[in-house]
Amino acid sequence: MHSVRLLVAVATALLVALPLAGRSGLPVDGGAAASTGATAHAAPRVGVRHADFGGTQPSGDARHIADWIADSADNGALDFVVVDKRAATVYVFGSDASLRASSPVLLGSALGDTSAPGIGERPLSQVLPAERTTPAGRFMGERGRNARDEDVVWVDYDAAVSMHRVLTTNPAERRLERLATPSVEDNRISFGCINVPVAFYEMHIRPLFAKTRAFIYVLPDELTPQQVFGSYNVPAPANGRLASALP
Numbered sequence: 001m002h003s004v005r006l007l008v009a010v011a012t013a014l015l016v017a018l019p020l021a022g023r024s025g026l027p028v029d030g031g032a033a034a035s036t037g038a039t040a041h042a043a044p045r046v047g048v049r050h051a052d053f054g055g056t057q058p059s060g061d062a063r064h065i066a067d068w069i070a071d072s073a074d075n076g077a078l079d080f081v082v083v084d085k086r087a088a089t090v091y092v093f094g095s096d097a098s099l100r101a102s103s104p105v106l107l108g109s110a111l112g113d114t115s116a117p118g119i120g121e122r123p124l125s126q127v128l129p130a131e132r133t134t135p136a137g138r139f140m141g142e143r144g145r146n147a148r149d150e151d152v153v154w155v156d157y158d159a160a161v162s163m164h165r166v167l168t169t170n171p172a173e174r175r176l177e178r179l180a181t182p183s184v185e186d187n188r189i190s191f192g193c194i195n196v197p198v199a200f201y202e203m204h205i206r207p208l209f210a211k212t213r214a215f216i217y218v219l220p221d222e223l224t225p226q227q228v229f230g231s232y233n234v235p236a237p238a239n240g241r242l243a244s245a246l247p
Contacts, residue, residue: 048234051097059087065217065225067234070097074138074229079208080215081141081163083107083194085134088187090163090196092204101204104179106166106195108134109188113220113228115159124191132191135159136220136228143209153209155194155216163194163216165201194218 051066058066062084069075069082075095082091085107092100112133119131135156141163144154152162166175167190178186179197189195196205208214220228 048237049097050234050237051093051099053091053099056091056099056102058089058091059084061219061225062087062089062091064233065219065229065231066091066093066097068225068229068231069093069217071234072232075215078212078214080217081205081208083134083163083216083218085136085219085221086184088184090194090200092208101200103196103200103204104184104187106175106178106187106189108132108190108192111188111221113137113223115156115161115192119192120156120158120160127191133221134190134192134194134218135161136218136223138229139216139218140213141209141216142213143206151206152193153205153216155218159192161192161194163196163201163205165198166195 049067049071051063051070053063053066062082066082069080075093075097077095079095080093080097082093083089083105084091088105088107089102090105091102094100110130110132112130113136115133115135116128116131119127137156139155141153141155144152144157144162146152146162146164150164152164155161155163166179168175173189175189175195178189179195217229219225225231
């Protein structure tokens with residue numbers, strides 16, 4: 001499914017020298033594939049830190065994982081993206097865990113938190129309906145090109161899962177209409193890739209990955225965030241005000 005595997009492999013090899021954990025398109029520190037063996041990260045430091053969602057009201061899981069990233073500095077000095085599958089929403093954060101933008105997304109039509117073995121090597125016609133999942137986990141996202149020679153952000157390269165502009169090649173799927181409805185039940189339509197509105201991709205996703213990489217945290221459908229990421233609950237601030245994510 002990858003017409004540019006060799007070029008991406010060369011680029012990935014060059015990026016190994018960068019002081020960043022993980023490799024493009026692969027889970028970092030476990031992920032859903034190793035969820036049963038997930039180990040919690042270090043306990044919260046003195047003086048808790050929280051993510052800043054501004055006026056946005058995220059789900060409990062999205063706030064949990066964003067607060068954990070802010071408090072543990074799991075993202076290092078990188079910007080990061082949180083994909084809440086249950087809420088069919090993507091959140092883009094700066095490195096200080098402040099929200100830059102959010103948007104509805106389309107996801108894999110099948111529920112599940114792992115990818116079928118070898119799915120990235122198969123043509124779409126051979127991907128079974130039950131295998132059309134968007135895998136959960138912590139990934140190092142990186143810009144690249146897909147088999148249609150479109151620029152995308154690879155989430156899990158080996159599983160051929162990317163984040164890209166919403167596809168409208170099959171009118172019967174009504175992908176634009178699905179993005180526009182307030183319901184999340186109709187946001188399951190893809191083979192596993194994360195579809196975002198074109199304007200959102202151009203304004204927020206493409207610029208974010210144009211010159212660097214960033215972590216992508218995909219929340220699970222069936223597991224818990226703690227199982228997938230080894231995350232912990234960050235205590236709420238005693239005065240009701242959120243502390244900055246930076247010291």
